[in-house]
Amino acid sequence: MIIKKAKKIDTLQQLVGQKFGRFLLKEVNTIKSTTSNRNSFTLNFICDCGVNRTYSHSKATNIFKGTTKSCGCLRKEKWAKSYYSWKKDWTQKGLL
Numbered sequence: 154m155i156i157k158k159a160k161k162i163d164t165l166q167q168l169v170g171q172k173f174g175r176f177l178l179k180e181v182n183t184i185k186s187t188t189s190n191r192n193s194f195t196l197n198f199i200c201d202c203g204v205n206r207t208y209s210h211s212k213a214t215n216i217f218k219g220t221t222k223s224c225g226c227l228r229k230e231k232w233a234k235s236y237y238s239w240k241k242d243w244t245q246k247g248l249l
């Protein structure tokens with residue numbers, strides 16, 4: 154699911170339980186600002202790998218847009234995959 158902009162708390166609340174990449178939005182919390190009238194939010198996500206992450210609204214926007222897809226495990230897996238295929242290749246060629 155890709156959301157371009159979710160500004161209001163209601164909109165954000167509606168997204169609870171939705172999946173964005175590997176993230177599942179678990180909770181939306183409002184933080185009362187002491188300096189201005191505008192409230193800010195923190196968004197609690199759980200990644201497929203089991204990692205809990207809390208992001209600020211601006212960071213969460215990247216998740217809604219699909220720019221950020223995981224807590225970092227996706228990148229690690231990709232890296233591991235390419236490493237193993239490289240290793241297999243070299244082993245087959247008798248270079249290792």
Ligand SMILES: [Zn+2]
Binds near residue numbers: 200204226
């Ligand atoms: Zn993860």
